[in-house]
Each structure stands twice: as C-alpha cells, then as structure tokens.
Amino acid sequence: xxxxxxxxxxxxxxxxxxxxxxFQLLIWALLLPAYSSWSLAVFALLLLxxxxxxxxxxxxxxxxxxxxxxxxxxxxxxxxSRQLGVMHLMFHFLLLAAVLRLLGLSDRRPSDIxxxxxxxxxxxxxxxxxxxxxxxxxxxxxxxxxxxxxxxxCFCREQPQLxxxxxxxxxxxxxxxxxxxxxxxxxxxxxxxxxxxxLNQTGLSDNLAPGAISSLLQSNELAFRVRFxxxxxxxxxxxxxxxxxxxxxGQSWRAxxxxxxxxxxxxxxxxxxxxxxxxPHQQFSLFALGLPHQHSNNVAVNREALVVADQPLSQRxxxxxxxxxxPVPARGDVTRNLQLPAGNVKARLLAQQLNQGAPAAKTLxxxxxxxxxxxxxxxxxxxxxxYGEQIDNFLFEKKLGFCSHYxxxxxxxxxxxxxxxxxxxGYLGGEWxxxxxxxxxxxxxxxxxxxYYQDDKWLPFDPTALIEPDLLRDLSDxxxxxxxxxxxxxxxxxxxxxxxxxxxxxxxxxxxMWVLSFDSNQQQSLFGQFNNWRQQLRLELHHAQWLLIxxxxxxAFWWWRRPRLQPVEQLFQPLLRLKAKLPAQSYQQYLxxxxxxxxxxxxxxxxxxxxxxxxxxxxxxxxxxxARQIMKGLKPKLKQLKS
Amino acid sequence: MSDxxxxxxxxxxxxxxxxxxWLDARQxxxxxxxxxxxxxxxxxxxxxxxxxxxxxxxxxxxxNYQNNLILLLAYLLLVLxxxxxxxxxxxxxxxxxxxxxxxxxxxxxxxxxxxxxxRQSGLPLALDAGWQHPGQLVPVSDATVVLELPAPxxxxxxMPRVKLQSVYPFGLVRCWCYVRMDCRYWVFPAPLAAPxxxxxxxxxxxxxxxxxxxRQYQPGDPWRQLDWKRFSRQQQLLVHQFSATTxxxxxxxxxxxxxxSTLEAQLSDLAERALRAEQAQQPFGLRCKPTDxxxxxxxxxxRLVLQALALW
Numbered sequence: 006x007x008x009x010x011x012x013x014x015x016x017x018x019x020x021x022x023x024x025x026x027x028f029q030l031l032i033w034a035l036l037l038p039a040y041s042s043w044s045l046a047v048f049a050l051l052l053l054x055x056x057x058x059x060x061x062x063x064x065x066x067x068x069x070x071x072x073x074x075x076x077x078x079x080x081x082x083x084x085x086s087r088q089l090g091v092m093h094l095m096f097h098f099l100l101l102a103a104v105l106r107l108l109g110l111s112d113r114r115p116s117d118i119x120x121x122x123x124x125x126x127x128x129x130x131x132x133x134x135x136x137x138x139x140x141x142x143x144x145x146x147x148x149x150x151x152x153x154x155x156x157x158x159c160f161c162r163e164q165p166q167l168x169x170x171x172x173x174x175x176x177x178x179x180x181x182x183x184x185x186x187x188x189x190x191x192x193x194x195x196x197x198x199x200x201x202x203x204l205n206q207t208g209l210s211d212n213l214a215p216g217a218i219s220s221l222l223q224s225n226e227l228a229f230r231v232r233f234x235x236x237x238x239x240x241x242x243x244x245x246x247x248x249x250x251x252x253x254x255g256q257s258w259r260a261x262x263x264x265x266x267x268x269x270x271x272x273x274x275x276x277x278x279x280x281x282x283x284x285p286h287q288q289f290s291l292f293a294l295g296l297p298h299q300h301s302n303n304v305a306v307n308r309e310a311l312v313v314a315d316q317p318l319s320q321r322x323x324x325x326x327x328x329x330x331x332p333v334p335a336r337g338d339v340t341r342n343l344q345l346p347a348g349n350v351k352a353r354l355l356a357q358q359l360n361q362g363a364p365a366a367k368t369l370x371x372x373x374x375x376x377x378x379x380x381x382x383x384x385x386x387x388x389x390x391x392y393g394e395q396i397d398n399f400l401f402e403k404k405l406g407f408c409s410h411y412x413x414x415x416x417x418x419x420x421x422x423x424x425x426x427x428x429x430x431g432y433l434g435g436e437w438x439x440x441x442x443x444x445x446x447x448x449x450x451x452x453x454x455x456x457y458y459q460d461d462k463w464l465p466f467d468p469t470a471l472i473e474p475d476l477l478r479d480l481s482d483x484x485x486x487x488x489x490x491x492x493x494x495x496x497x498x499x500x501x502x503x504x505x506x507x508x509x510x511x512x513x514x515x516x517x518m519w520v521l522s523f524d525s526n527q528q529q530s531l532f533g534q535f536n537n538w539r540q541q542l543r544l545e546l547h548h549a550q551w552l553l554i555x556x557x558x559x560x561a562f563w564w565w566r567r568p569r570l571q572p573v574e575q576l577f578q579p580l581l582r583l584k585a586k587l588p589a590q591s592y593q594q595y596l597x598x599x600x601x602x603x604x605x606x607x608x609x610x611x612x613x614x615x616x617x618x619x620x621x622x623x624x625x626x627x628x629x630x631x632a633r634q635i636m637k638g639l640k641p642k643l644k645q646l647k648s
Numbered sequence: 649m650s651d652x653x654x655x656x657x658x659x660x661x662x663x664x665x666x667x668x669x670w671l672d673a674r675q676x677x678x679x680x681x682x683x684x685x686x687x688x689x690x691x692x693x694x695x696x697x698x699x700x701x702x703x704x705x706x707x708x709x710x711x712n713y714q715n716n717l718i719l720l721l722a723y724l725l726l727v728l729x730x731x732x733x734x735x736x737x738x739x740x741x742x743x744x745x746x747x748x749x750x751x752x753x754x755x756x757x758x759x760x761x762x763x764x765x766x767r768q769s770g771l772p773l774a775l776d777a778g779w780q781h782p783g784q785l786v787p788v789s790d791a792t793v794v795l796e797l798p799a800p801x802x803x804x805x806x807m808p809r810v811k812l813q814s815v816y817p818f819g820l821v822r823c824w825c826y827v828r829m830d831c832r833y834w835v836f837p838a839p840l841a842a843p844x845x846x847x848x849x850x851x852x853x854x855x856x857x858x859x860x861x862x863r864q865y866q867p868g869d870p871w872r873q874l875d876w877k878r879f880s881r882q883q884q885l886l887v888h889q890f891s892a893t894t895x896x897x898x899x900x901x902x903x904x905x906x907x908x909s910t911l912e913a914q915l916s917d918l919a920e921r922a923l924r925a926e927q928a929q930q931p932f933g934l935r936c937k938p939t940d941x942x943x944x945x946x947x948x949x950x951r952l953v954l955q956a957l958a959l960w
Contacts, residue, residue, distance in 0.1 A: 119695045119698070119819065123695075123698055123699070123702060126699075126702055126706075126721075126725065127702065127705075127706075129721060130706050130709060130710075130718045130721055130722075133715060133717040133718050133721065134713060134715060134718070137715070137717060142717060145717075149721070149724075153728075156818055156819075157817060157818060159819065160815055160816055160817060160818060160819040161816070175731065175735070178731070179724070179727050179728065179731055182727045182730075182731075183720065183723045183724045183727050186723040186726070186727065187716075187719065187720055187723055190723065192711075193711050194711075195711060195712045195713075195714060196708065196711060196712055197712060198712070199709075199712045199713060303714070320713065320715060322714075520716055520717075520720075521716050521717070522716075523716055524714065524716075
C-alpha cells in the first residue's frame with residue numbers, strides 16, 4: 006500500500022539526516038552554559054559518532070545499543086544531578102534523547118522522525134531560556150528555520166523545488182499572525198515556580214574583599230541598563246545600591262542576611278521614575294537609586310530599601326521603580342553596625358583623633374574626607390597586595406587603592422569612632438547611550454561607598470569621589486588618562502571594542518525594551534493607547550462621518566452592481582462597439598458577417614474565429630489567449646476603419 | 649453476546665450506507681472528478697495533535713519563566729498548525745482525478761485501473777497523496793497509479809470508491825476525500841477448454857470435430873456420444889452429433905454446449921472457442937438470447953462477443 010506518511014526516498018532521507026545533524030550541532034553549541042565538563046565531551050563524542058555514521062554510510066544504531074547507552078548516561082546524570090540542578094538535568098535528558106534518536110534513525114520507521122522533530126522544537130525553547138539577547142535570539146531563530154525545513158522535507162517524497170513566491174507569501178502571513186498573537190494574547194502571571202538555571206554568580210558577590218572587586222572593575226560586561234521616564238538625576242547622584250555589607254573580619258566584608266520585605270510608603274518628595282533591565286547574574290539582589298517608593302510586581306523592596314527578586318536572576322528581567330534621592334531611613338537595631346574585629350590599632354587611634362570633641366557624624370565624615378585629601382591618597386586600579394593589617398597598611402603606608410579600600414577604611418574609622426556605619430556595594434554612573442535614551446551600566450562601574458547613621462537615617466558618603474572626582478563625571482566622551490585606567494595598552498583596544506559593539510548593544514537594548522519586557526502591564530497600556538486612539542478617531546469622525554460614509558457606500562454599491570461583461574463579450578468588445586450583434590446570431594455567424602463585409606480583415610478575423618471555436622468548444626484555455634492577442638492586433642486596423 | 653455483535657455490525661453497516669449515500673449526493677460519479685471543497689475533509693493527524701500539545705506546554709513554560717521568546721515560539725508553532733489546515737486543503741484543491749481501465753481481463757486475473765491525478769490551473773504545488781483501497785496499488789509515475797482489483801467473477805463492474813489522502817506539507821493535517829469515479833471495466837469469463845474436447849484441435853486438421861446438435865439414438869451409435877444426463881432426467885436417448893470443423897472461409901456459429909454442467913463452464917468454453925476462432929481468423933457468430941450476434945471477425949467483434957458472454 007502506498008502510504009504518503011511512511012514513504013521517503015533514500016536520497017532525501019540522507020539529506021534529511023545531514024541537516025538534522027547540523028541542527029543538533031547548533032543546539033549543542035547553544036546549550037553550552039548548561040553542561041558540566043564531562044557531559045560536554047560525551048555529547049561531542051555522540052555527535053562525532055553520527056558524523057562518522059553519515060560519512061561512512063553505515064547502518065543506524067540498533068535499539069539495544071541505544072537503550073544501553075541511554076541507561077548509562079541516565080545513571081551518570083542522576084549521580085551528578087545535585088551539581089547540575091534540575092533545569093540543566095532536563096536539558097541533558099532532552100538532548101540525550103534527541104542525539105540517540107538521530108543515531109538510531111532508519112527509514113524503515115519514519116514515524117520516529119516526527120518524535121525527533123518534536124523534541125527539537127522543545128530544545129529550541131530550552132535555548133531561549135538560557136539566552137535572550139538579540140543576536141543569540143536571531144541565531145536560535147535561524148536554527149528554528151532549519152528544523153522547520155527538515156520538518157518540511159520529512160513529508161516530501163523527493164527533494165522539492167523551492168517556490169520562493171509562495172513561500173514568502175505564507176511566511177509573511179504567518180509573521181503577521183504571530184506578531185498579532187504576541188501583542189493581543191492575554192498574559193498570565195507565573196502559574197507555579199520552576200527551577201532556575203544553576204550558573205556561576207556574576208557581579209558583586211556576598212563577600213567583599215578589597216582585592217576581589219578589582220577584576221570586576223576591569224570587565225566590560227553589561228550589568229544593567231536604565232531608562233528614565235522624565236527627569237534624569239545629575240551624574241553625581243547616580244548611585245545604584247545593590248548590597249549592604251555589615252560584618253568585617255579583618256580581611257573581607259560579608260553581606261547582610263536577607264531582610265524582610267516591606268511595602269514602601271508613598272512620599273511627596275520629588276522622585277524619578279525609571280525602568281531597569283538587569284542582566285542575569287544568578288543572585289537575588291537588584292539595583293535601585295535612593296529610596297524606592299513604587300515598584301513593579303516582579304520585584305520586592307526590603308527593609309533596607311534594597312530591591313530584591315524572589316528567585317535568583319537567571320534571565321534578563323525588566324522592572325519599574327519610582328524612587329527619591331533621599332537618605333534611607335534606619336530600621337531595626339543599628340548597634341550591630343559598630344562591630345569591629347581586633348587589630349588595626351593605628352586606625353583606631355586615628356579615629357579617636359578625628360572624633361575629638363564628639364562632633365556630629367556629618368562633621369566626622371568631613372574630617373575623614375579632609376584626611377584623605379591632605380594625606381595625598383591616590384587612586385589606582387592595581388595598587389598591589391596589602392599584607393598584614395589591611396586598614397592600617399592602607400591608611401598609613403600604601404595610601405594607594407580603589408573604591409573598596411577607601412570605603413572599607415572609612416567604615417572602620419566610623420565604627421572605631423562610635424558611629425554606626427556600613428559598606429554599600431553597587432554601581433556608580435554609567436554611560437548614556439543613543440543620545441541619552443538609556444544609561445548603560447557595565448561591571449566596571451561597580452563601586453563601594455559608605456552609609457553612616459545620623460538622625461535615624463543612613464546618610465551616604467563616598468570617600469573615593471573626593472579622591473577621584475573623574476568617577477562622577479559623565480564619561481560618554483571622556484578621554485580620562487589617569488591611573489584610573491591601570492590597563493595600559495589594553496585601554497585603546499577596549500575603547501575600539503566598545504565603539505564597534507555599541508550599535509549592536511543599542512539594538513539589543515531596543516530588543517529588550519520592546520520584545521523581552523513586553524508583559525501584561527505593557528499590554529494593558531497598549532490597549533489603553535489603542536482605546537484612546539479609537540476614541541479620538543470616533544470624535545473626529547462623528548461630524549464628518551456622514552459626509553464620508555454615504556458616498557463610499559454608494560460607490561461600493563455601484564461597483565458591485567456594475568454591468569459586467571461575459572468573457573466572450575469582453576473578447577470581441579472592439580468589434581461589438583462598431584457593429585452590434587443581433588441576439589439571434591451566434592458569434593460564429595457574427596464574425597463571418599464581419600469577414601464578408603471587410604475582406605481586408607479576413608485573415609485576422611478567421612484566425613480569431615478559429616481560436617474562439619477552439620476555446621469555446623474544445624475547452625482549450627490557450628485559445629482564449631491567442632484570440633485576445635489577435636484582437637489586440639486588430640484594434641489599430643479597426644481604428645483606421647472607423648476614421 | 650453474538651446478538652450484540654450482530655446488531656452493532658448491522659448498525660455500522662447502516663451508518664456506512666448512509667454516509668455513502670450522503671457522499672454520493674455531494675459528489676456524483678463522473679469520469680473525471682475535480683476535487684472540490686464539498687467533499688474534501690481535513691483533520692489534524694497525531695503529529696498535529698502532538699504539536700498542539702507542545703504549543704500548550706511551551707505556553708505554560710513561557711508563562712512560568714515570564715520569557716517572551718518562548719511565548720513567541722509557542723505562538724509561531726500555533727500559527728504553523730493552523731496554516732497547515734489551509735495549506736493541506738489547497739494542496740489537493742481543484743486537482744483532477746481521472747480513471748480509465750487498462751485492459752479487459754478475464755475472470756481470475758487482476759483488473760487494472762489507471763488513476764491519474766493532475767492539476768489544470770494555478771501554480772503546480774507539490775502533490776503528495778496516498779491512496780487507500782483494499783486492492784493493490786502500483787505506482788507508475790509521479791502522479792499515476794494502477795489500482796489492481798481482483799476480478800473473480802465475470803461481468804461489467806463499476807470501480808469502487810477510492811480514498812485519496814495527503815498529509816503534505818508538514819504532516820500535521822490530513823486532507824482526504826472519497827472519490828467515486830464513473831469507470832467501469834469488463835471481466836470476461838475465463839476461457840477454459842471443455843474436458844472432452846480432446847487434444848487442442850488443429851484448425852488445419854480435417855478430422856477435427858465440433859458439436860453440432862443431437863439426434864435420436866439409433867442402435868450402433870457409440871456409447872460415449874450418448875447424452876446420459878438427459879436420459880437420467882427424461883428417459884430420452886439422444887446422441888451428440890459432431891461435424892467436422894468448418895473450413896476457413898465458411899461460417900461458424902457458437903452456441904452453449906449442454907454437455908457442460910454449469911452455466912459458467914459453458915461460458916468459459918464458449919470464450920475459449922471464440923478466442924480460438926479469432927486466432928484462426930475464422931469469422932464466427934454467437935447464438936445467444938435475445939438476439940444472436942451476427943458473423944463477423946476482428947478484435948472489435950471478438951470484444952462484442954466476449955461482452956455478451958460476460959453479461960450472459
């Protein structure tokens with residue numbers, strides 16, 4: 006029985022296998038962040054095995070071989086499941102199923118192919134979980150098109166010829182339908198929690214050792230982007246708070262334990278509204294300016310006015326905030342912010358010195374700043390290791406360092422003087438892109454500063470800014486050549502890289518704004534805008550509508566009811582205009598009459614008659630085309646006749 | 649229990665009859681059938697349902713991760729499934745199916761019917777269709793197939809319904825129609841030489857014998873030529889008469905040989921003799937009711953005679 010579903014020609018099957026292998030290679034590359042080292046090697050070996058099989062033309066793997074290998078891999082994966090995490094485990098299972106199925110694919114059981122294609126589509130969705138930036142999304146989409154092509158091939162008998170016109174028509178309609186569905190289909194909030202990806206954390210970590218942050222300060226990776234609705238704060242106030250470090254053990258600072266979430270109270274102070282698009286950094290902490298009043302649903306604000314996510318951030322997220330640049334109110338017990346480890350005697354003495362007269366905390370801050378400026382402290386991104394007592398060596402010997410050194414010493418001095426203080430980690434400034442459309446904050450804008458306690462509030466204080474005011478300046482076109490760039494020759498290369506990559510990054514930003522962060526809020530606002538537009542249109546039209554609509558209806562009716570000619574009449578229209586045909590006459594007689602009357606036109610008319618008869622009575626559509634051409638040629642002669 | 653099975657079988661049969669009648673009204677049989685929407689049906693295949701399930705899964709996944717790209721992929725696949733409904737329909741729409749019998753066959757052979765599928769107007773889309781019928785299908789070329797039907801009985805048969813189906817383009821939606829063609833084929837009775845005709849008579853031989861009637865028994869007639877059947881039924885003794893085969897150039901009339909017990913055997917014998925006569929270029933006629941077929945020769949005449957035999 007010849008059945009369309011089960012038959013596929015051998016050459017086509019071979020081509021299909023090659024293309025499916027290419028797809029699997031691309032997917033293997035795209036799922037790179039999900040592997041542990043050994044699974045990467047195993048999948049590479051399996052893909053090579055398939056390549057060998059295709060190249061040599063050997064028979065597909067038997068079911069038992071497949072099952073044995075699958076069993077072994079499953080056991081290995083389950084053993085290392087804790088290390089991998091649930092989500093990556095699922096990716097492994099899916100990819101394993103796909104690769105083994107391809108290895109055992111034979112044209113005797115072509116229904117296997119449909120299952121393979123199903124798993125491929127699912128793997129594409131998995132790739133989308135891991136990558137969302139524009140260019141990788143485009144690559145994943147191209148891989149999708151490859152799978153679609155294989156899908157199409159699967160149900161053809163031989164290699165089909167590509168019909169570009171028809172394919173582009175269908176593709177255009179499908180694109181329009183997809184975009185419409187995307188914009189109009191209702192969005193639901195997450196139905197239940199799914200496991201996130203278990204990847205290495207990036208950005209500011211929970212432990213801040215002075216040296217650790219230096220690698221971050223040289224990285225050009227994107228941390229987040231900010232778009233302001235309305236007013237933008239001046240450059241020197243762009244401090245984005247991310248983490249708070251309480252506890253110092255002499256070497257490094259440890260971040261606060263997660264604090265309770267609060268619903269912030271609205272305030273009357275002037276505030277800034279902005280949207281943050283944060284890159285995935287596998288941590289809970291997010292970024293905010295000052296004191297947030299309002300926040301979007303996907304984030305929360307905790308007691309210390311830090312913004313946190315409810316799950317470690319494993320994919321790009323966009324959230325809106327409205328905050329005012331006022332000091333954060335103090336909550337809870339502040340005496341724990343006086344904790345100091347033993348040691349650093351000289352620093353403690355200095356603190357006592359500066360605290361002479363028990364001044365207000367603000368004055369103490371000013372004095373500390375003055376001390377830094379007068380003692381010729383300098384800024385450098387590569388100051389070298391500090392051995393022994395960190396604070397003492399920095400304050401009295403080295404006098405060279407970057408933000409974390411300055412901030413950590415300042416907190417020490419505050420605490421030693423009896424003023425509760427804490428270290429705040431976050432980001433400072435950033436570069437305005439695309440004519441000020443959005444602020445791009447890279448990892449090298451990471452910064453550490455101090456908050457000290459006064460009048461039930463935490464007042465911010467940045468010692469590094471006093472030393473290196475360039476940090477606060479708008480750096481979009483800066484050619485800062487201080488030791489700030491401890492990078493040397495790499496600096497030129499970095500600037501070049503930024504200049505090349507920036508247009509691509511801008512496109513990525515707009516991609517994030519329009520596509521990735523299109524959620525139910527945006528959908529509602531889009532509907533609202535559409536309704537407004539419709540109301541406006543209705544108002545405008547109300548007066549003019551009768552003037553417009555009636556003639557249009559009349560025209561449409563006239564067009565619909567216009568007398569339409571039969572194809573025959575259309576064909577002989579030039580002749581009929583000159584001499585009408587009697588109803589009793591047939592067209593044959595009519596044409597013969599014409600030929601008799603005007604013997605000059607005899608050859609054309611008889612040819613036309615022949616073609617007409619062929620078309621009408623033989624059913625050949627060719628006849629009509631030929632007759633039309635002959636009539637076309639006849640027209641000028643008829644014109645001569647008329648004149 | 650068997651009653652239940654009987655009843656359900658009967659109900660199924662009745663239902664099927666109803667469906668065929670409904671289909672007959674929508675698509676009357678004709679020689680060339682143009683596939684139209686009236687009798688074409690579409691329904692998703694198992695793979696199509698599987699892909700719909702995948703769309704649902706991806707929607708849930710995208711919603712849970714709040715990932716717009718997965719939602720986009722889900723919408724794209726949904727749009728794909730829906731477009732294939734139209735594409736699968738358009739693939740077969742306005743195709744023309746024509747059938748003609750390949751050749752006249754004898755009972756016991758397989759009747760072959762040539763089925764051709766083509767498209768007259770519009771862009772030639774890739775056609776991919778499968779045929780389903782209890783008979784045997786043999787592909788001849790791209791869009792031509794020979795349907796082999798077993799023909800155990802003689803007669804003039806109409807071609808049964810053929811199911812034409814296609815899952816092109818993505819295997820997600822199946823489009824099918826049951827096509828009834830106005831195509832009839834002849835099955836002539838299988839030529840079987842009568843057992844007592846002896847060795848194959850050579851038409852050039854002088855002493856070949858043809859049955860030419862019966863006469864009363866006269867003592868001295870050979871026993872073998874007695875019609876015993878008649879004697880056992882009617883107690884009449886009659887003797888078969890044989891005359892020598894007529895020489896070429898003279899007329900030959902064929903009529904049913906009563907020595908043979910069944911009608912089928914008689915017809916088979918007649919067919920055999922007609923074929924032999926035609927082979928020997930001997931003009932012959934056939935005595936049958938209601939009217940005899942006049943003497944003639946040639947393939948058309950032979951065909952006429954065989955047709956008369958088939959419809960006896």
